[in-house]
Amino acid sequence: xxxxxxxxxxxxxxxxxxxxxxxxxxxxxxxxxxxxxxxxxxxxxxxxxxxxxxxxxxxxxxxxxxxxxxxxxxxxxxxxxxxxxxxxxxxxxxxxxxxxxxxxxxxxxxxxxxxxxxxxxxxxxxxxxxxxxxxxxxxxxxxxxxxxxxxxxxxxxxxxxxxxxxxxxxxxxxxxxxxxxxxxxxxxxxxxxxxxxxxxxxxxxxxxxxxxxxxxxxxxxxxxxxxxxxxxxxxxxxxxxxxxxxxxxxxxxxxxxxxxxxxxxxxxxxxxxxxxxxxxxxxxxxxxxxxxx
Amino acid sequence: xxxxxxxxxxxxxxxxxxxxxxxxxxxxxxxxxxxxxxxxxxxxxxxxxxxxxxxxxxxxxxxxxxxxxxxxxxxxxxxxxxxxxxxxxxxxxxxxxxxxxxxxxxxxxxxxxxxxxxxxxxxxxxxxxxxxxxxxxxxxxxxxxxxxxxxxxxxxxxxxxxxxxxxxxxxxxxxxxxxxxxxxxxxxxxxxxxxxxxxxxxxxxxxxxxxxxxxxxxxxxxxxxxxxxxxxxxxxxxxxxxxxxxxxxxxxxxxxxxxxxxxxxxxxxxxxxxxxxxxxxxxxxxxxxxxxxxxxxxxxxxxxxxxxxxxxxxxxxxxxxxxxxxxxxxxxxxxxxxxxxxxxxxxxxxxxxxxxxxxxxxxxxxxxxxxxxxxxxxxxxxxxxxxxxxxxxxxxxxxxxxxxxxxxxxxxxxxxxxxxxxxxxxxxxxxxxxxxxx
Numbered sequence: 001x002x003x004x005x006x007x008x009x010x011x012x013x014x015x016x017x018x019x020x021x022x023x024x025x026x027x028x029x030x031x032x033x034x035x036x037x038x039x040x041x042x043x044x045x046x047x048x049x050x051x052x053x054x055x056x057x058x059x060x061x062x063x064x065x066x067x068x069x070x071x072x073x074x075x076x077x078x079x080x081x082x083x084x085x086x087x088x089x090x091x092x093x094x095x096x097x098x099x100x101x102x103x104x105x106x107x108x109x110x111x112x113x114x115x116x117x118x119x120x121x122x123x124x125x126x127x128x129x130x131x132x133x134x135x136x137x138x139x140x141x142x143x144x145x146x147x148x149x150x151x152x153x154x155x156x157x158x159x160x161x162x163x164x165x166x167x168x169x170x171x172x173x174x175x176x177x178x179x180x181x182x183x184x185x186x187x188x189x190x191x192x193x194x195x196x197x198x199x200x201x202x203x204x205x206x207x208x209x210x211x212x213x214x215x216x217x218x219x220x221x222x223x224x225x226x227x228x229x230x231x232x233x234x235x236x237x238x239x240x241x242x243x244x245x246x247x248x249x250x251x252x253x254x255x256x257x258x259x260x261x262x263x264x265x266x267x268x269x270x271x272x273x274x275x276x277x278x279x280x281x282x283x284x285x286x287x288x289x290x291x292x293x
Numbered sequence: 294x295x296x297x298x299x300x301x302x303x304x305x306x307x308x309x310x311x312x313x314x315x316x317x318x319x320x321x322x323x324x325x326x327x328x329x330x331x332x333x334x335x336x337x338x339x340x341x342x343x344x345x346x347x348x349x350x351x352x353x354x355x356x357x358x359x360x361x362x363x364x365x366x367x368x369x370x371x372x373x374x375x376x377x378x379x380x381x382x383x384x385x386x387x388x389x390x391x392x393x394x395x396x397x398x399x400x401x402x403x404x405x406x407x408x409x410x411x412x413x414x415x416x417x418x419x420x421x422x423x424x425x426x427x428x429x430x431x432x433x434x435x436x437x438x439x440x441x442x443x444x445x446x447x448x449x450x451x452x453x454x455x456x457x458x459x460x461x462x463x464x465x466x467x468x469x470x471x472x473x474x475x476x477x478x479x480x481x482x483x484x485x486x487x488x489x490x491x492x493x494x495x496x497x498x499x500x501x502x503x504x505x506x507x508x509x510x511x512x513x514x515x516x517x518x519x520x521x522x523x524x525x526x527x528x529x530x531x532x533x534x535x536x537x538x539x540x541x542x543x544x545x546x547x548x549x550x551x552x553x554x555x556x557x558x559x560x561x562x563x564x565x566x567x568x569x570x571x572x573x574x575x576x577x578x579x580x581x582x583x584x585x586x587x588x589x590x591x592x593x594x595x596x597x598x599x600x601x602x603x604x605x606x607x608x609x610x611x612x613x614x615x616x617x618x619x620x621x622x623x624x625x626x627x628x629x630x631x632x633x634x635x636x637x638x639x640x641x642x643x644x645x646x647x648x649x650x651x652x653x654x655x656x657x658x659x660x661x662x663x664x665x666x667x668x669x670x671x672x673x674x675x676x677x678x679x680x681x682x683x684x685x686x687x688x689x690x691x692x693x694x695x696x697x698x699x700x701x702x703x704x705x706x707x708x709x710x711x712x713x714x715x716x717x718x719x720x721x722x723x724x725x726x727x728x729x730x731x
Contacts, residue, residue, distance in 0.1 A: 042725075043729065044387065044390050044391050044392075044729060044730060045362075045366045045387065045391065046366055046369055046370070046391040046393075046394035047370050048391050048394055049390070049392060049729065049730055051729070060725065064721070065718075132542070132550060132551055132554065132556065150541065150547070151541055151699060151702050151703045153703065240544060240695065240696065240699060241696070241699040241703065242696040242700045242703070242705070243696050254692070255689065257359060257363050258359050258688050258689075259686060259688045259689045260362070260384075261686065261689070261725075263729075264725075
């Protein structure tokens with residue numbers, strides 16, 4: 001016997017979907033459309049002089065060395081944030097999963113950083129590593145490491161990666177922990193009886209079963225690194241020194257809002273939009289195949 | 294993405310100005326002065342509101358300069374602009390190019406039949422914001438100029454006479470080296486390096502920043518700040534950084550933290566930083582004097598240029614309301630109001646009379662060094678190179694220069710390569726600006 005709920009009313013599903021569709025149209029499609037239109041214009045910020053220039057804004061970007069540089073920084077930055085963020089939180093989750101006493105306490109502490117806004121996280125880390133008053137910078141100096149992220153581009157990049165990862169670890173941790181707890185104990189026990197050690201059990205049983213969670217987090221983390229880290233960068237380095245931490249989304253903001261170059265900035269957001277669509281597509285198309293549900 | 298922000302800012306602006314219907318004509322004034330400065334602005338506006346009954350000016354703090362400008366642009370595009378908006382000096386060329394958006398001050402004053410004499414103002418203060426034939430476009434509000442601060446305590450420790458500030462760069466270098474040798478963590482650090490070490494360095498030595506009178510004569514210009522004198526100066530600082538005679542403390546005003554902590558012997562910073570610096574180090578330890586110069590570049594320094602912000606009047610309101618705006622401008626630029634502002638904040642006054650009032654009140658005797666800024670600005674009649682800067686996409690160009698200078702401080706590039714690269718990248722920005730405003 002078929003058990004299926006059906007709606008007789010034709011308009012009811014549309015009505016129920018309506019609010020979601022309206023929100024999507026108003027807050028996603030409309031602004032995206034505006035960005036695409038704006039990216040074909042060169043105009044002054046007040047809108048007095050407006051000129052339709054076809055793809056001149058895009059051509060300009062591809063001629064501009066600093067745009068290529070920014071793209072390169074974004075790739076390095078996103079890779080580091082996603083890789084370190086996922087690696088560390090998986091380790092923490094596996095550890096927290098094994099703990100029997102005081103587990104709630106550890107979990108609570110590990111979730112805390114997520115409650116800190118990215119901009120605040122940036123300020124905190126900046127203060128710790130501040131070359132003149134920061135306590136960590138001072139300690140590093142004690143062991144002979146000159147840490148000055150105000151001048152040194154690699155150190156600045158390292159610092160924004162640390163701050164961005166730290167801010168995101170809790171989120172990853174929660175999902176990994178939930179994923180671990182949903183793995184049937186019987187499978188692990190069976191493997192143990194067959195003589196598999198902890199490391200073998202992890203790689204052959206836990207890791208594959210965790211892969212849907214891992215895949216989801218990979219997508220989320222890359223999008224986070226692309227967009228969500230703006231606050232960290234703005235409060236820590238403002239893209240400096242010498243553009244060493246200028247990721248694409250920061251350049252969009254900097255050119256559009258500080259520089260009042262709306263056309264160029266919109267062209268950058270359009271490219272960013274395309275990149276993220278492609279990236280998500282590739283992830284679902286190719287990586288998802290290897291994921292076991 | 295940009296549009297979401299713009300339209301939500303605009304929506305907020307609509308809400309903010311929705312309640313504008315009283316017997317008194319309301320004038321919206323958006324500014325970017327927070328904290329103590331914000332209170333000083335509110336006091337000025339309150340003074341104006343009490344001085345007459347016809348108009349009521351409503352000051353609204355809109356965040357940083359950038360946030361204020363963005364909010365005003367969004368509001369203007371939504372046809373809900375304020376009457377007056379405070380814009381930083383680097384936005385000048387972009388504001389001028391915004392055809393149909395701004396109402397030039399000289400025209401506003403003439404239309405409102407408000408008495409107005411541009412000659413009463415201090416040349417380099419108003420010159421920065423005037424057309425080539427001297428017509429004032431926006432009203433200077435908070436202007437400052439870089440001055441040299443010295444830490445007298447560190448000088449004493451190094452066996453130097455704390456009351457004898459260095460007047461040339463070689464002298465400063467020698468003194469800073471001695472201070473470092475005597476244990477100071479840093480000899481010299483500048484604030485707002487693009488403004489102090491490139492832009493003002495040029496004006497002070499009568500060197501051009503860009504062609505066509507630093508951009509006053511047109512938008513088809515090229516940058517010129519990679520002259521041998523500029524290169525030599527930046528290279529000297531880079532060489533000094535090896536033994537901490539020079540220390541880079543970060544962009545904008547971040548390096549002031551180093552001087553305020555008592556780490557540095559010398560600091561070139563905005564005259565408006567005076568009260569903050571004196572609060573941090575106690576006034577007895579701080580000396581203020583004119584910026585040093587290179588004697589092999591110029592025999593005597595020219596004059597300095599300003600930084601800060603001006604008040605721009607936006608188009609699109611009824612003529613009757615602009616009458617009130619004109620009255621406010623007259624009030625704000627009057628001697629006593631300017632003198633009070635100058636003494637409280639450290640910003641330079643727009644008019645000479647305000648400086649005289651301050652002098653007569655004995656303020657400079659009680660606060661030695663506070664007159665240095667006006668002295669620097671009025672040292673000589675401004676030349677084409679020292680009148681000010683009118684550079685399109687200036688925000689981006691400053692970012693480029695900041696980045697290239699950082700490459701020098703970190704040893705990645707030598708001064709010549711970095712300045713050449715900055716000029717090249719900056720020229721691309723200028724071409725883009727020219728194309729947008731043809």
